[in-house]
Amino acid sequence: MEKLQGLRGMVDLLPDQITLWQKIEETARRHFKQAAISEIRTPLLEATELFSRGVGESxxxxxxxxxxxxDKGERNCTLRPEGTASVVRAAIQHGLISQGPQRLWYSGPMFRYERPQAGRQRQFHQIGVEFLGFVEPxxxxxAIQLAWDLLKDTQVKNLTLELNSLGDSSDRxxxxxxxxxxxxxxxxxxxEDSQHRLKTNPLRILDSKHPSTKALLQEAPILKNSLSRESLERFEKVQIGLDELGIPYTVNPFLVRGLDYYSHTAFEITTTELGAQATICGGGRYDDLIKQLGGPSTPAxxxxxxxxxxxxxIAQFAEKKTHREQKIYVVNxxxxxxxxxxxxTRNLRLKENIVEIDLSGASFSKQLKRADRSGARWAIIIGDSEVQQGKVILKDLRSGLEKIAKEERINLDTLLKRFV
RNA sequence: GCGGGCGUCGCCAAGUGGUUAAGGCAGCGGCUUGUGGCGCCGCUAUUCGGGGGUUCGAAUCCCCUCGCUCGCCCCA
Known part of the structure; x- marks a missing residue:
C-alpha cells in the first residue's frame, strides 16, 4: 500500500506545536476583549465574484x-484567500453596518495557490481586525496600536512598522x-514583470524588488506629491498620533500593497528574522470597498x-520548559x-483535575516509567491489595528516587479532599 | 509558473558500484510477577520516495516521475 500524504502546502499542526498556537490565540483574544472588539465567523467558501470584485481582478x-x-449546482465557488471581503460581505448582508460602526475580529484558515516556502503555505491562518464605519485618522x-501591542505582547523582537498613504481614489x-x-x-x-505590470497594475511596480527597477524608481515621481491637501493632512495626523503613543515607524513611500481595495493609510509590520517572507502583519484603510460590494458607502x-x-x-525566542504539570497519572x-x-479517575476529573489513566495493564515498573515521562506531578498507584484496604498510594513524582519514602497510603475520601 | 538544494526506519543520520544496509534518539520486551529519572541485554528497514535503464552485481551511475525544501513572483 502506498502511503497517503497531505496535499502540498497543507500542513498539519502536531500536538507539540499546538500549545504555542493556543498561546497566540489567547493573547489575541485578550487584546480584542480589552479593546471591545467582537468576533465574527464567516464561511471558508464564498462566491468567486466576491473576491474578483472586492480584492481586484488584476x-x-x-x-x-x-x-x-x-459546485454541483454549477455555482462558481472560491476558498477565501483573505478575510476582509468575507467580513464586509457578511456585515452588508446582515445589515450590521446600518446598525452603526462595527469593531470586528476574525481568525481562521485562508487559501492561496502558490509555491510553498518558508513562512508561506497554501492553507495559512490569519487573525484579523476590521473597523467598519470609522473615518477618523x-x-x-x-487599529495600528492594537496590532503593535498585540505583537509586542507575544514577546516578538525586532519588529518594524512601515507606513505609507495611498491617498483617496482621485489622488491615486x-x-x-x-x-x-x-x-x-x-x-x-x-x-520584464514590471513592463507587463505597467499595463495591468502600474502602482505595484513601486514595490518591485528587482534591483535595476528599484534603482530607477528612486528617480520616479512619488505618490506623496499627488496627494491632495486633505489626504496629506490626514496622513500627518496618523503619524502624529503614533508619535504620541510612542510607537516607532518609518514612512516607506514605496509601500503600496497588493490588494486593490486599500486607500489612504497602508502599513506593514515586518521582521528581519524570517527570511524572504518578512511581513507578519499587513493592513490599511479601505474606504471604497463596502460600497463596491453593494453596501452603503462606509469608510473602514x-x-x-x-x-x-x-x-x-516566537518559536525562535521561546525556550523549552520541562517542568511538571499539575497532572495526576493513575497507575493500576x-x-x-x-x-x-x-x-x-472519573471522580478526580469531576473535581477538575487533569488525570491520565494507564490502560496498558503493564507492570507497575513500566507504568511508573510512563507516569514519569508523561511529566505528571503525581502518581496514584492502585493494585488489588489497595482496593481491599480501600486505599490508594499517592506518590509525589517530583520527589525523586532518593526520597522514595515520599508516598502515602490514603483512603479515597482523603484523596478527593486533597485534590479539589 | 520559473530557478537552486535534497529525498536511506517515527526522528537524526553513516554508506558514493561488490556477499548480511552502521550508529544515535524514540518505541517495545527483559534484568525488576507490585513501584519512576541511571545502567545493562535483546527486538524493531528482504530495503534505500516511485518507475525504468546500464551492469555479472546499484542505496550508490543514467533517464523519467513524485515529494520536500529554499528562493523568484506575490503576500499574512
Whole structure:
C-alpha cells in the first residue's frame, strides 16, 4: 500500500506545536476583549465574484492564486484567500453596518495557490481586525496600536512598522497617470514583470524588488506629491498620533500593497528574522470597498496577522520548559484495581483535575516509567491489595528516587479532599 | 509558473558500484510477577520516495516521475 500524504502546502499542526498556537490565540483574544472588539465567523467558501470584485481582478491573488471550482449546482465557488471581503460581505448582508460602526475580529484558515516556502503555505491562518464605519485618522491609530501591542505582547523582537498613504481614489488616479507617463518614458529600463505590470497594475511596480527597477524608481515621481491637501493632512495626523503613543515607524513611500481595495493609510509590520517572507502583519484603510460590494458607502480600516509567521518567530525566542504539570497519572494493575482506577479517575476529573489513566495493564515498573515521562506531578498507584484496604498510594513524582519514602497510603475520601 | 538544494526506519543520520544496509534518539520486551529519572541485554528497514535503464552485481551511475525544501513572483 502506498502511503497517503497531505496535499502540498497543507500542513498539519502536531500536538507539540499546538500549545504555542493556543498561546497566540489567547493573547489575541485578550487584546480584542480589552479593546471591545467582537468576533465574527464567516464561511471558508464564498462566491468567486466576491473576491474578483472586492480584492481586484488584476491582483495576483485573484488572477492566479485562488482555489476556485464549480459546485454541483454549477455555482462558481472560491476558498477565501483573505478575510476582509468575507467580513464586509457578511456585515452588508446582515445589515450590521446600518446598525452603526462595527469593531470586528476574525481568525481562521485562508487559501492561496502558490509555491510553498518558508513562512508561506497554501492553507495559512490569519487573525484579523476590521473597523467598519470609522473615518477618523484616530481609528487608523487605534487599529495600528492594537496590532503593535498585540505583537509586542507575544514577546516578538525586532519588529518594524512601515507606513505609507495611498491617498483617496482621485489622488491615486492622478498619480497613476503621472507614474505611467514617466515609466513609459523609461520602459526600456524596466524588468520584464514590471513592463507587463505597467499595463495591468502600474502602482505595484513601486514595490518591485528587482534591483535595476528599484534603482530607477528612486528617480520616479512619488505618490506623496499627488496627494491632495486633505489626504496629506490626514496622513500627518496618523503619524502624529503614533508619535504620541510612542510607537516607532518609518514612512516607506514605496509601500503600496497588493490588494486593490486599500486607500489612504497602508502599513506593514515586518521582521528581519524570517527570511524572504518578512511581513507578519499587513493592513490599511479601505474606504471604497463596502460600497463596491453593494453596501452603503462606509469608510473602514483593518489588518491581518499571519499566524504561521508569528508562530515561527516566537518559536525562535521561546525556550523549552520541562517542568511538571499539575497532572495526576493513575497507575493500576489487577482485575479489581482496574475498574476501581477508572472510578477514581472519573471522580478526580469531576473535581477538575487533569488525570491520565494507564490502560496498558503493564507492570507497575513500566507504568511508573510512563507516569514519569508523561511529566505528571503525581502518581496514584492502585493494585488489588489497595482496593481491599480501600486505599490508594499517592506518590509525589517530583520527589525523586532518593526520597522514595515520599508516598502515602490514603483512603479515597482523603484523596478527593486533597485534590479539589 | 520559473530557478537552486535534497529525498536511506517515527526522528537524526553513516554508506558514493561488490556477499548480511552502521550508529544515535524514540518505541517495545527483559534484568525488576507490585513501584519512576541511571545502567545493562535483546527486538524493531528482504530495503534505500516511485518507475525504468546500464551492469555479472546499484542505496550508490543514467533517464523519467513524485515529494520536500529554499528562493523568484506575490503576500499574512
Amino acid at each position: 491582483t495576483d491573488v485573484v488572477s492566479k492564486e485562488m482555489y476556485s471550482f464549480l 484616530r481609528s487608523d491609530i487605534e 488616479k492622478m498619480y497613476r497617470q503621472t507614474l505611467i507617463k514617466w515609466l513609459e518614458g523609461h520602459s526600456q529600463q524596466l524588468d 480600516i483593518g489588518w491581518a496577522i499571519g499566524m504561521e509567521r508569528l508562530a515561527l518567530l 494493575r489487577g482485575e479489581s484495581a482496574e475498574s476501581f482506577a477508572l472510578m477514581v
